Amino acid sequence: MTDARKVPTNDLPAYQPAAGGIAARARAAAAPAPTYLSNLNPEQREAVETLDGPVLVLAGAGTGKTKVLTSRIAHILSTGRARPGEILSVTFTNKAAREMKHRLGIMLGQAVEGMPWLGTFHSIGGRILRSHAELVQLKSNFTVLDTDDQIRLLKQLLSAENIDDKRWPARMLAGLIDGWKNRGLTPAQVPSGEAAVFGNGKGGKLYKDYQERLKILNAADFGDLLLECIRLFREQPDVLKSYQARFKYILVDEYQDTNVAQYLWLRLLSQNSGGVVTSPRVRGEVGLQSNPVEGDSPPAALAEAAPHPDPLPASGEREQRNICCVGDDDQSIYGWRGAEVDNILRFEHDFPGAKVIRLERNYRSTGHILAAASHLIAHNEGRLGKTLRTEDEDGEKVTVTGAWDSEEEARGIGEEIEQLQREGHKLNDIAILVRASFQMREFEDRFVTLGLPYRVIGGPRFYERAEIRDALAYLRVINSPADDLAFERIVNVPKRGLGDATVQMLHDHARRRRIPLSEAARQVIETDEMKPKARGSLRDLMTSFERWRKQSEVVPHTELAEVVLDESGYTEMWQKDRSADAAGRLENLKELVRSMEEFENLQGFLEHISLVMDREGAADEDAVSVMTLHSAKGLEFDNVFLPGWEEGLFPHQRALDEQGRAGLEEERRLAHVGITRARKRAKLYFATNRRIHGTWSTTIPSRFLDELPAANVEITESKGGSGWGGAGGYGSSRFDNLEAFGSSYSTPGWQRAQQQRGRSGGGGFNESQSPFSSFGSSASRKRPMVIEGELVAKSTGIESDFSLDDRVFHQKFGYGRVTKIDGNKLTIAFDKAGEKKVVDSFVERA
């Protein structure tokens, strides 16, 4: 009991049975098993009822691991073992936490009150931190910085250290710091060799400065929500003890994807006082890596497997806590972000006497789906291996469909979805799971055309992504110079020395003159309002806009977009960015350009975008779910569409290039996660061609298709239109690689694919033509410009209110006399600053 109650001496309160007391337990045992127990299989039930001591449930997809956790909470609560506030339950996403609460409500037949400690590692860490903020030099109302704020702050630190942020980008430092935080390393703990890799040896100092600045700003970044919590626990044993006492039961879902920081945090909480959790020990040098996966993912960890924290010192007296972790080594998909599948493998070592329970019956998928997924994952070497069976029917075979290109793929899937809808399926039971976020674009566009409601889960919609909004902003300004929002968005993106002060000045002028910002900019650069450097920079930008606008009349809009992204330095900004998500953003930009091909001109394209953006479905609407495979973990749908199973995209080329076999195995686990999301139908697609910079390139079907078992797979014709891509047109030439077709080759299909790739100009993607590698260097892609880029100063048609010889005052230059008037541009002889050109809205009559 954590709350000691005062008992009045002369007035005894009514007897309250102690939670978890013998009487309560005996009473629970005497009652018939509640439904939440009786509908479990014996192994699940054992996992639920083994409440004392550590328990690990190590089992495959769809075997009811999450169900076990939820039932376990229900059991703890209904037997009175603990109150809601005494159970710490960690889920992988906030959505999963909400889902768990909902299910608990159903199991217990009543709304679950409280469960304040059911959430993600970060949300719970943040909550603990707020209660003790002063102890980590913060105030309880501290702000959690978003990535943009974080980057801005790091840029300031870089400039204070005179470090060239072109050579050492702030985003790269952000990625490094995040990697360190994932490994539970404070500035003092980062191995010096590793810290030295950034900023000519200043990486460690920058990390330290950054942490200090955060304190001054009363702010924390995402990683701090755990790291500072760990520091709190280590430095304040009393605080740690109070939480150890509070949390009678600890439950963790998706344990295979915990990183070192999460592991340390859990271990601190799950040991009784006396246990000392030591700092991670570092094995050898660690190199830099970028995130081998797609777009909106969190920053990368470091290449070499993070070192494992030292085990606790042996202590005979240490009572083991009631911790229950569930996970599946075959679903570990966050290695690139620092997750340590090792955590699950060493559970028994960390918690001696732990009960390990394996579940073998899959309740989710039909026979064919389960067999296909199991056969695929068996190609991985580094795995524990497990048996999975289903008592479900075989159901429909997993289908594999080849489409001509991604457009036909989207069209085909769109038609299949409409067909399912006609048959009475709900859209809520349908999901599209993509490997990389850029793939979503084709589907979103298609669904808007079809009027099919959809929602993007776990990230923004394609056209809402920051890099897409930036690129669109450039195009919008070209299309409509009066688009102030767009102009303001990109005037200093990439950074060109036109900061807040410049924008404010432009706003002031624009407001007074009732003109658009870009017009204000055009006027101001003709004057001395701005410092020469900023003025030069703004003049360059305005010159570029004039040039692009003229070009837009003669070159195709897709080409224009490429030119603009190139010449504005926007593409280059992301090329130089070595942070985790930069490569995904470049992919998205390329997809944006590709998507423009479908429209006649820029205007038409921009109108389409505003239509797409306008369509915000209600949360409870029946809608198709679109998400990345990473976001789909733990979820299930009746019908799952898996597009883009092509070499280079899935497995993703970057994962292979940067991580070799380990990368390939993680990709295969991702494929396995994808297929095992399906209850009734798993539908795999690949496009046989992709357009890259307007030219077609042939793809090779994913090696994962080769690895599917023939008996459980059916090759189907694309419903997407041309009919070319289906089995008929494809058959022998490609699918003889598939095990599904009983390949007689001794070389596995993907190896042949690789050989082919090695020698090919046309077979697959080599680096320069892969649509999944970054944009080619801007130098190589620069095309000769045919249009003269002179900024023509047009008369604004505005007459100034001032007259010659007027005595005026200017904020910056002081008093002076008007010597010349040209529209609203004044030449003024200032008493101190000499002769200057200024715009009239900046001067007042003296």
Ligand code: ATP
């Ligand atoms: P994943 O590895 O994908 O996270 P999981 O092991 O957590 O899967 P759950 O999501 O808990 O599996 O369960 C999969 C499905 O099987 C759910 O729909 C769940 O309700 C159902 N299920 C699990 N156990 C049983 C059971 N004993 N009886 C009936 N249905 C069950």
Ligand code: MG
């Ligand atoms: Mg689960």
